[in-house]
């Protein structure tokens with residue numbers, strides 16, 4: 001089995017093996033999902049306190065991908081709660097990496113999906129649909145491009161160019 005096989009990896013081992021070919025995200029995420037180790041191809045949403053685009057894309061087949069939602073670090077509104085995360089799990093998404101907040105965290109912990117986010121708020125997001133789908137997004141010192149391979153565990157999030 002290679003280091004990149006599903007569930008056989010640790011991000012620390014990947015860094016040791018692949019060095020400069022991997023990008024390491026500096027953001028100190030918290031774990032919220034029921035899956036603490038997850039990986040997949042990157043899809044992205046760029047938004048600000050509005051989760052309509054994320055909700056829409058997470059209701060389509062994920063095919064094992066990870067949705068990176070760049071909410072510009074806002075903790076003012078939650079970009080996912082239990083309904084969106086359950087929909088994502090039901091549609092075959094491997095995980096969510098959210099540069100922003102979640103809510104319904106007690107329920108998220110029981111869902112079969114990886115969820116990393118900055119923190120929590122009970123306040124919901126707007127649903128106007130502002131934002132962009134599958135554009136490069138940057139935080140934590142790296143840029144996430146659609147198609148990159150993302151690996152996440154308790155130590156962090158790392159990225160291999162797709």
Ligand SMILES: O=C([O-])CC(=O)C(=O)O
Pocket residue numbers: 051078079080081082083084085103104124125
């Ligand atoms: O609808 C929202 O804004 C988020 C939410 O509460 C959920 O996913 O359950």
